[in-house]
Amino acid sequence: MAGLLEGKVVLVTGAGQGVGRDIALQAGQAGAKVMVNDLGTSITGEGVDTALAEQVAQEIRAAGGEASSCAASVTDRVAVRTMIEQCQDELGGLNHLVNNAGILRDRMFHRMSDEEWDAVIDVHLNGARNIASAACDIFRQQNGGSMVHMTSTAGLCGNLGQANYSAAKLGIVGLSRSISIDMARSNVRSNCLAPFAFSRMTATVPAKGGAQNPDEEPYLEKIKKMASEKIPPLITALGSDGAAHITGQIFAVRGNEIFLMSQPRPLRSVHRAEGWTPETVLDHALPAMERDFYGPETSRDVFNWDPI
Incomplete structure (x- = not known):
C-alpha cells in the first residue's frame, strides 16, 4: 500500500470518527496529503466539536504524513468552496474526494417530521453535491x-425506519452515475460504496420487532x-492510478x-399490438411480470448469509 497515493491530495468528509477516520488514516499511510473534514456533530447532527478533525490530522502527521483539517459543514456552500481552496493553498491541490459525511434521524415514515427528513437529505445528498460540484472545478x-460517494444498502435495498436516509443514499447513486457520465470528458471518475461496519451510525438502526427483541441479539453481535x-x-x-478506468x-x-x-436495468417486458387498457394490464x-417483483425486503433480508 505504501506509495499507492503518493503525490495525491485526498479530501475525506466526516473523517473525525469511525469509518471516515479510518479512510483518512489509510490515505495518509498510502502517501497522500489528506484534508480531514468534520464538523464534529452528534449522530443526529447536533452540537459541534471542531477539534475532532484536527485530532485525526495530527495522527496522520505523527505517523510521518502530511494533513490539514477543516471543520466546515458540507451543507454550507460558501464554506465548502473555502475548504476546496484550503486544499489548494495548504496541500497543493485535490485529486481524490471521499464523500463520507452523514447524520441519521431514524423514525418510522408515518412519524417522521419535516425537519427530520430535511436534515438528513441536506447533509447526505445536498452535502455530496456541494463538495462534488466544488471539486469538479x-x-x-x-x-x-x-470521487467515492458513500451510499448504503438502506438505499439500494431498503431498511426499517430510514426513509429519509434511504432516499438520500439512493439519490447519491444517481448523482454519482450522472457525474461519471458528465465528467468523463475531463477524465473524472465517480463511484459509490455501500459500507457494512459497526459504528455510531449503525448502532441507531431500529431492530426488527423493536430494540429489545431477543431474536435480534445474535445478528447485532455479528454486526458489532x-x-x-x-x-x-x-x-x-479506487483513488489510485491503477483504478483510472x-x-x-x-x-x-x-x-x-x-x-x-x-x-437498474429492464428485467422483463410485455407487448400488445393493440395497446393496453387498465383491464389488460x-x-x-x-401477471406476466409478477414472478420478477421484489418484495418489501430490508438490507438484512437481501444479505441473508453470515459474513463471519
Missing part, C-alpha cells in the same frame, strides 16, 4: 480526479464484529467480502 482544470477498517482498502484503491460503479464491503452491486401485463 479543480478536476476539470487538471483534466482528472476521482464488522470492523470499520475493512472499508478503506477499496476506497484507497473504473467509474460509474456501485460497490459494497462487508467484512472480507467485496460486492459489485447491480444497477391487470389480466396480462402484471
Whole structure:
C-alpha cells in the first residue's frame, strides 16, 4: 500500500470518527496529503466539536504524513468552496474526494417530521453535491480526479425506519452515475460504496420487532464484529492510478467480502399490438411480470448469509 497515493491530495468528509477516520488514516499511510473534514456533530447532527478533525490530522502527521483539517459543514456552500481552496493553498491541490459525511434521524415514515427528513437529505445528498460540484472545478482544470460517494444498502435495498436516509443514499447513486457520465470528458471518475461496519451510525438502526427483541441479539453481535477498517482498502484503491478506468460503479464491503452491486436495468417486458387498457394490464401485463417483483425486503433480508 505504501506509495499507492503518493503525490495525491485526498479530501475525506466526516473523517473525525469511525469509518471516515479510518479512510483518512489509510490515505495518509498510502502517501497522500489528506484534508480531514468534520464538523464534529452528534449522530443526529447536533452540537459541534471542531477539534475532532484536527485530532485525526495530527495522527496522520505523527505517523510521518502530511494533513490539514477543516471543520466546515458540507451543507454550507460558501464554506465548502473555502475548504476546496484550503486544499489548494495548504496541500497543493485535490485529486481524490471521499464523500463520507452523514447524520441519521431514524423514525418510522408515518412519524417522521419535516425537519427530520430535511436534515438528513441536506447533509447526505445536498452535502455530496456541494463538495462534488466544488471539486469538479479543480478536476476539470487538471483534466482528472476521482470521487467515492458513500451510499448504503438502506438505499439500494431498503431498511426499517430510514426513509429519509434511504432516499438520500439512493439519490447519491444517481448523482454519482450522472457525474461519471458528465465528467468523463475531463477524465473524472465517480463511484459509490455501500459500507457494512459497526459504528455510531449503525448502532441507531431500529431492530426488527423493536430494540429489545431477543431474536435480534445474535445478528447485532455479528454486526458489532464488522470492523470499520475493512472499508478503506477499496476506497484507497479506487483513488489510485491503477483504478483510472473504473467509474460509474456501485460497490459494497462487508467484512472480507467485496460486492459489485447491480444497477437498474429492464428485467422483463410485455407487448400488445393493440395497446393496453387498465383491464389488460391487470389480466396480462402484471401477471406476466409478477414472478420478477421484489418484495418489501430490508438490507438484512437481501444479505441473508453470515459474513463471519
